[in-house]
Amino acid sequence: MNKGRLEAFSDGVIAIIITIMVLELKVQQGEDLEALHPVWPAFLSYVLSFVYVGIYWSNHHHLFHAVKQVSGPILWANLHLLFWMSLIPFVTAWMGENHFAPWPVALYGGVMLMAGFAYYILAHVLVAFHGKDSVLAKALGRDFKTILSLALYTTAIPLAFVKNWIACGLYVLVAVMWLVPDRRIEKALSEKSTS
Amino acid sequence: MNKGRLEAFSDGVIAIIITIMVLELKVQQGEDLEALHPVWPAFLSYVLSFVYVGIYWSNHHHLFHAVKQVSGPILWANLHLLFWMSLIPFVTAWMGENHFAPWPVALYGGVMLMAGFAYYILAHVLVAFHGKDSVLAKALGRDFKTILSLALYTTAIPLAFVKNWIACGLYVLVAVMWLVPDRRIEKALSEKSTS
Amino acid sequence: MNKGRLEAFSDGVIAIIITIMVLELKVQQGEDLEALHPVWPAFLSYVLSFVYVGIYWSNHHHLFHAVKQVSGPILWANLHLLFWMSLIPFVTAWMGENHFAPWPVALYGGVMLMAGFAYYILAHVLVAFHGKDSVLAKALGRDFKTILSLALYTTAIPLAFVKNWIACGLYVLVAVMWLVPDRRIEKALSEKSTS
Amino acid sequence: MNKGRLEAFSDGVIAIIITIMVLELKVQQGEDLEALHPVWPAFLSYVLSFVYVGIYWSNHHHLFHAVKQVSGPILWANLHLLFWMSLIPFVTAWMGENHFAPWPVALYGGVMLMAGFAYYILAHVLVAFHGKDSVLAKALGRDFKTILSLALYTTAIPLAFVKNWIACGLYVLVAVMWLVPDRRIEKALSEKSTS
Numbered sequence: 001m002n003k004g005r006l007e008a009f010s011d012g013v014i015a016i017i018i019t020i021m022v023l024e025l026k027v028q029q030g031e032d033l034e035a036l037h038p039v040w041p042a043f044l045s046y047v048l049s050f051v052y053v054g055i056y057w058s059n060h061h062h063l064f065h066a067v068k069q070v071s072g073p074i075l076w077a078n079l080h081l082l083f084w085m086s087l088i089p090f091v092t093a094w095m096g097e098n099h100f101a102p103w104p105v106a107l108y109g110g111v112m113l114m115a116g117f118a119y120y121i122l123a124h125v126l127v128a129f130h131g132k133d134s135v136l137a138k139a140l141g142r143d144f145k146t147i148l149s150l151a152l153y154t155t156a157i158p159l160a161f162v163k164n165w166i167a168c169g170l171y172v173l174v175a176v177m178w179l180v181p182d183r184r185i186e187k188a189l190s191e192k193s194t195s
Numbered sequence: 196m197n198k199g200r201l202e203a204f205s206d207g208v209i210a211i212i213i214t215i216m217v218l219e220l221k222v223q224q225g226e227d228l229e230a231l232h233p234v235w236p237a238f239l240s241y242v243l244s245f246v247y248v249g250i251y252w253s254n255h256h257h258l259f260h261a262v263k264q265v266s267g268p269i270l271w272a273n274l275h276l277l278f279w280m281s282l283i284p285f286v287t288a289w290m291g292e293n294h295f296a297p298w299p300v301a302l303y304g305g306v307m308l309m310a311g312f313a314y315y316i317l318a319h320v321l322v323a324f325h326g327k328d329s330v331l332a333k334a335l336g337r338d339f340k341t342i343l344s345l346a347l348y349t350t351a352i353p354l355a356f357v358k359n360w361i362a363c364g365l366y367v368l369v370a371v372m373w374l375v376p377d378r379r380i381e382k383a384l385s386e387k388s389t390s
Numbered sequence: 391m392n393k394g395r396l397e398a399f400s401d402g403v404i405a406i407i408i409t410i411m412v413l414e415l416k417v418q419q420g421e422d423l424e425a426l427h428p429v430w431p432a433f434l435s436y437v438l439s440f441v442y443v444g445i446y447w448s449n450h451h452h453l454f455h456a457v458k459q460v461s462g463p464i465l466w467a468n469l470h471l472l473f474w475m476s477l478i479p480f481v482t483a484w485m486g487e488n489h490f491a492p493w494p495v496a497l498y499g500g501v502m503l504m505a506g507f508a509y510y511i512l513a514h515v516l517v518a519f520h521g522k523d524s525v526l527a528k529a530l531g532r533d534f535k536t537i538l539s540l541a542l543y544t545t546a547i548p549l550a551f552v553k554n555w556i557a558c559g560l561y562v563l564v565a566v567m568w569l570v571p572d573r574r575i576e577k578a579l580s581e582k583s584t585s
Numbered sequence: 586m587n588k589g590r591l592e593a594f595s596d597g598v599i600a601i602i603i604t605i606m607v608l609e610l611k612v613q614q615g616e617d618l619e620a621l622h623p624v625w626p627a628f629l630s631y632v633l634s635f636v637y638v639g640i641y642w643s644n645h646h647h648l649f650h651a652v653k654q655v656s657g658p659i660l661w662a663n664l665h666l667l668f669w670m671s672l673i674p675f676v677t678a679w680m681g682e683n684h685f686a687p688w689p690v691a692l693y694g695g696v697m698l699m700a701g702f703a704y705y706i707l708a709h710v711l712v713a714f715h716g717k718d719s720v721l722a723k724a725l726g727r728d729f730k731t732i733l734s735l736a737l738y739t740t741a742i743p744l745a746f747v748k749n750w751i752a753c754g755l756y757v758l759v760a761v762m763w764l765v766p767d768r769r770i771e772k773a774l775s776e777k778s779t780s
Binding site for chain 4 (some may be wrong): 395396398399402403405406407410413462465466469472473476477479480488491492493494497
Binding site (some may be wrong): 007008012014015016018019020022023025030031032033036047050054057058179 | 590591593594597598600601602605608657660661664667668671672674675683686687688689692
């Protein structure tokens with residue numbers, strides 16, 4: 001089985017997730033700037049989630065770049081990731097609407113934790129399928145960034161009930177950490193082609 | 196006519212169906228955990244339908260893997276399947292909102308029955324087009340799983356009025372049955388390539 | 391410029407149009423069969439539009455099958471078609487919600503007339519680009535079906551104010567007429583390959 | 586890294602943006618022509634934004650036609666463009682609902698300015714990656730049209746508070762200016778292939 005349709009389907013789902021979040025920016029009654037005032041928290045929440053979904057798409061792109069074949073378990077590990085990502089619009093809206101209150105912020109972290117965990121599983125299912133000596137396996141290495149993200153989410157969730165801005169700050173930190181593009185796979189590939 | 200656009204269009208429609216269902220998880224007023232309480236039935240309903248749509252996509256992927264060419268009747272058998280699948284978000288929302296009441300549960304089964312039947316027709320139109328000796332025909336064989344699913348839906352629908360959890364249990368059973376990936380087509384293909 | 395992205399973008403837009411219409415089937419309060427009663431006109435309206443959009447996708451598929459290259463004017467003739475098609479969910483919802491009242495039925499016909507006209511323009515821009523002796527030009531021939539559809543829509547619009555079911559009957563007639571797949575292009579292509 | 590998935594993902598996001606705007610055309614209660622009366626400003630607003638998004642897609646298509654490879658920064662410059670484009674449905678709805686009042690018209694211009702600026706950045710990141718002597722760099726040249734558009738948006742935003750129709754007129758002017766297809770890249774490519 002080739003990877004073309006898995007990539008196309010994932011692109012479709014991720015494109016819809018990233019775009020329907022904007023539907024939660026409800027148009028306000030009123031035609032002056034004050035009408036936009038209540039939209040601010042929803043907008044900030046949208047920006048954070050847009051960046052997260054962009055990171056997932058970008059990493060998914062890098063990850064499957066080194067993939068040759070897909071199997072049944074890979075299809076389902078990928079659907080599992082898409083399931084948790086599909087809940088991002090829901091938690092984004094809840095967090096924005098309630099001005100980053102503790103419970104919504106904690107739930108946001110919970111969904112991000114599950115999505116990060118699903119990505120981790122997907123990467124490992126791919127490595128198991130391609131073998132421990134594959135380019136993919138070497139490229140992923142010990143996968144520090146993913147594990148660090150999971151640790152940061154786990155730390156942020158209880159902190160949401162202490163100070164919500166600490167939890168939000170940790171979410172931003174994870175996003176910034178990933179915005180530095182992941183060159184491991186590219187590097188391993190180019191090393192292989194030069195050796 | 197090649198199958199590329201049919202696959203791309205189906206991927207697009209299925210990606211939208213699987214994603215817009217989440218729009219029915221209405222964000223609650225209120226910022227504590229209690230606000231999430233009424234969302235639970237809708238969430239369970241969403242999980243079940245996500246798995247179903249994932250199964251359809253995965254089976255569609257396997258089915259068309261063995262297809263070489265498409266014809267007018269195949270296009271329409273595929274659109275017929277997509278039509279019934281497009282009603283899944285509607286019945287999912289109705290079932291979740293009414294806490295798995297008898298009529299919504301029965302209608303959910305009815306739409307699943309029609310979608311399963313449409314899949315059965317699609318598979319048979321494909322076999323008729325490729326010939327009884329094609330890899331596809333051999334791979335599908337007597338198609339036990341599809342027929343068994345139709346029988347289980349048909350059993351579940353009247354049972355929804357006796358005990359709604361029996362019907363829901365049967366829907367879960369069908370899903371679990373299909374989550375075991377369908378290796379028939381892969382097997383037939385690999386047998387051919389080794390012979 | 392190759393046609394790949396134009397096909398992919400059109401598939402995406404048409405997939406979204408055909409799927410978001412189902413969002414207009416509003417879930418009713420109430421858990422028995424009576425709650426579904428007011429959904430019937432919206433459902434019938436949805437079925438008609440699903441078939442229409444399916445026909446457009448199928449014809450678009452056939453049309454571009456014979457296309458080799460695209461140009462700026464072709465991109466815009468295609469976007470023009472997609473614009474009128476994008477209004478189909480709006481008129482479908484208005485017609486369904488008002489139980490096929492005269493004005494909504496007439497407007498539905500008006501949008502269908504414009505979409506049909508846009509398809510006619512697209513086909514002719516394609517022929518102009520590929521030359522009068524191209525396979526495409528021969529395949530389209532005098533394009534009876536498109537012109538007949540435009541005539542039927544034009545007849546149906548005023549009749550909507552006399553008897554709404556006559557107009558609706560004409561819309562169904564056009565759909566049935568197109569459900570017979572368009573073999574002209576396939577035929578011309580196969581004639582060429584055998585000569 | 587090849588450009589296939591970047592194009593597919595962008596096509597998906599743009600297709601959704603251009604289509605979900607129509608969901609803001611709220612179906613009116615009432616079955617006669619008067620019920621449509623309040624929809625007019627939203628409709629005009631929709632037409633303008635449809636044309637703008639169509640122009641972006643068409644230009645994106647032309648731009649990436651000359652691209653061979655993509656990198657991390659290109660992925661993110663592209664996501665940055667998609668972010669500002671994703672706000673178009675929001676500002677379109679706000680402008681339409683408030684009958685082109687000053688603040689909504691100004692905000693519409695602001696989002697268009699940011700989207701135009703993001704496109705400018707994307708084009709320059711692409712040129713930096715492909716080299717100053719690449720076909721792409723020559724084709725883009727000094728990029729008059731993009732800079733002129735940015736200047737026109739900047740002029741229109743304050744003018745929205747003087748006379749809203751002047752600002753809207755300038756937006757229409759920008760759209761008309763781009764509807765003339767961009768032949769620079771096509772020209773440079775054909776010059777290269779003939780030399």
